[in-house]
Amino acid sequence: MNYEKALALYRNDKTLQLLRAEHFPLLLSFFHLAFKQQNRISYLQPEIQSLLADYIYSLEQKGIDDYDNPALDYLTKWSQQGYLRRYYEKSDDPVYELSPATENALKWLDDLNKPEFIGTHSRLLQFFQLLQQIVSAIAGPYERIKELEAARKKIDAEIDQIKLGNFVKPSDTQIKEHFFLAEETAKRLLADFRQVEENFRELDVHTRQTIIKSNKGKAEILDNVFMQQDYLWNTDQGKSFRSFWEFLMSERMQEELEVLLDRVNDVPAIIEVKKERTVDMIKLNLVDAGDKVNRSNDGLVEQLRKFVEQKNLAESRHILQNIENIEHLLIEHQELLDWQAPWMCIDGIIKPSFPMERPLFVPPRKVIFANSIVKDGSPGEVTAAVFDQFYVDMEVLKQNISTCLREKSQVSLSEVLRSFEPTKGMAEVIGYIQIAANEARHYIDNERTEELLLFNTAEQTSYKLSAPLIIYNR
Structure with missing residues (x-):
């Protein structure tokens, strides 16, 4: 943060302008009441106008008579200054909601209003958990297995302690x-x-x-x-x-x-x-x-x-x-035109298509069902096939390739499949091919092929696949 940036923020940042606003106490107190305490994201103009008028009236009852303009004038001015966002949706009345600058100001002021105590212990735990997630995300497969095994031992130990009555x-x-x-x-x-x-x-x-x-x-x-x-x-x-x-x-x-x-x-x-x-x-x-x-x-x-x-x-x-x-x-110069002269020449053979060459309409065959009683079925039986789908995570495939490239500068697709056996069949292989096609550092040789061996765990069968030679580069 240098001087020039600080000066630009002071002059142009809407959040800082709001903190220096003329009606700052009314602004912040009303915004907190209307949006935060009410857990509302937006208001139609009649709603927020009525709410602001009632709020100004309640201040006048307390002896605060600094705000004598109509509520709509304040809302219009705050929208022009960028403290509120005013737009139209489905109804004829405009919608009002807080701007990002106002949200930042309310968030910062809320931090100033310290709670009864600051939860340092929970924040420290959250900090450690975030670091653990980062380390787990960048860990290799063997490191991840060790982490999971350690977590399993810790959970088993806690279960044993609870069974013994040591529960805190x-x-x-x-x-x-x-x-x-x-x-x-x-x-x-x-x-x-x-x-x-x-x-x-x-x-x-x-x-x-x-x-x-x-x-x-x-x-x-x-x-x-x-x-x-x-x-x-x-x-x-x-x-x-x-x-x-x-x-x-x-x-x-x-x-x-x-x-x-x-x-x-x-x-x-x-x-x-x-x-x-x-x-x-x-x-x-x-x-x-x-x-x-x-x-x-x-x-x-x-x-x-x-x-x-x-x-x-x-x-x-x-x-x-x-x-x-x-x-x-054409009409003005029709006397000068030679109607017998060729206007267009087409190279090649023309094959015209005549309407009468099209076949006549043939009514579709009606399917007659047998006289059987239709029974009610379960929704799960009908929709099971729809939800029984799988998803190929491209990030996991890229991570597998990166893991293989740690020890070598180049690896082929068959080497990757031997190190990480496909669990989703042909769809996973296509994912690897797509990665090679999208990234220029990888090489696909369409003239040379290699055989890939895939295993179907559901049917306990294996089959061979011929694919172009694909080389992944570090």
């Missing part, structure tokens, strides 16, 4: 620490979504400006927009959001989250210190926040669709106008 429940202090940490994490997670959504909105605004200002063709503009969108999705933030959304939409995860929340709310120590419903509303708020991010991306797609339609319409009109101009020219 965590103290109320430890439970409170963990709950406060979970509550703080939930608040920060919801606040972080503002910035993710803001990034997609900025891309949407940039796309609209590009379409309006640019006189380029459809292909060039769409290529530029899609390149920016792919870049945004391929950033760490975009990949993290995709993983988050897939995990959140998992039915198993949602059921597990509901069970955990029900059990947490029954703990007496948590009931004693619980003041807000942030943790209880986390599922609903996360789904709503994630859906807003997806809607921002959908808005970009909708804008591109309208742009393509308008371009197609303009091009069609241009073509029709050219045809009309040609017809007018």
